Amino acid sequence: MELRKFSTEETQNLRARTFTALRGQILDGSLKPGERVSERKIAEMLGISTTPIKEALRRLEAEGLVVTLPRRGTYIAAFSTEKVHEMALIRAAIEGVAARIAAQKAKDADLSQLRSQIEVMRAATAAGDFGDVVNANEGFHEIIQGLAANQYLSQILGVLRVYDRSNRVRVLSRCDEFERAFREHLQILTAIEGADPDGAEAAMRAHILRSVELIRIHSEQHGEPT
Structure with a gap:
């Protein structure tokens, strides 16, 4: 043989x-x-x-x-609430920068891609499908990271992705968050469309930082370890 x-x-x-x-x-x-x-x-x-x-x-x-x-x-690995909180804070700062750069670099084709993803998010939100909403949200953030086209940001965000996923699943487990999260993403898109770096960074940071408080509430309600 x-x-x-x-x-x-x-x-x-x-x-x-x-x-x-x-x-x-x-x-x-x-x-x-x-x-x-x-x-x-x-x-x-x-x-x-x-x-x-x-x-x-x-x-x-x-x-x-x-x-x-x-x-x-x-x-x-088991992620403590404290660790997830810390990673969310780091992610807010880094993704805020990614949104800023995206607002500075985005071309018409890039904006078209983001608009298409927003429509995917709109449909998932209207249907109230948890899995589709999570995936659509992740897709939106990944597109923005791609538009930033910065190797160093991509490497850091790649390491944070597991915490990102953990946060998003915890936050979006509340159905009342679907619509609010969609509106926040729409604000981010509007700032990027308007070539407004300050607005894009602020909108992204506010969106992620709000999730920190929701994670804390979720952890207290479910008695998760800190």
Whole structure:
């Protein structure tokens, strides 16, 4: 029997796909905070060796998504309320800057893309579908980050994305927030359309900072650890 050796590209793709799969399971809640990660079990499920899984877990640990404890194993990280609050404050400052830059750089085609996303958000909000609202909101923020086209901002926001997702899910779990969040995003769009950097940054910061208070309320109501 002869087997063709995997090319470098194929090996890298396997590593990337393994990382993406595990990261997705953490972000969508399939892997719960505090849950132990079994490399062997994951390897069996994916039909691969444990090598790409070990590499994926190292990357996930660097992002703060998993924690490895000596002689105990690797676990899905649990985010305390205090940590989520702190990350929301950092995100408010950085995304505010991203909105400012987007307002300075946005061209007609960029604005068209944002307007199209707002319509997606409008439809999801009207339907009251939680999953669609969360995804539509994330899409709007990702477009603005793309318009900013700043490598350093993108790298920082990439690390914060897990906290971003956690915040958005907590806040939007209240259906009465759908419409208010939509109006806030509309204000951000209006400022970017008007080439108003100050207004875009202020609107983005206000939108995210308001979520900090909602997270606090959510945490108190559900008795979450601080």
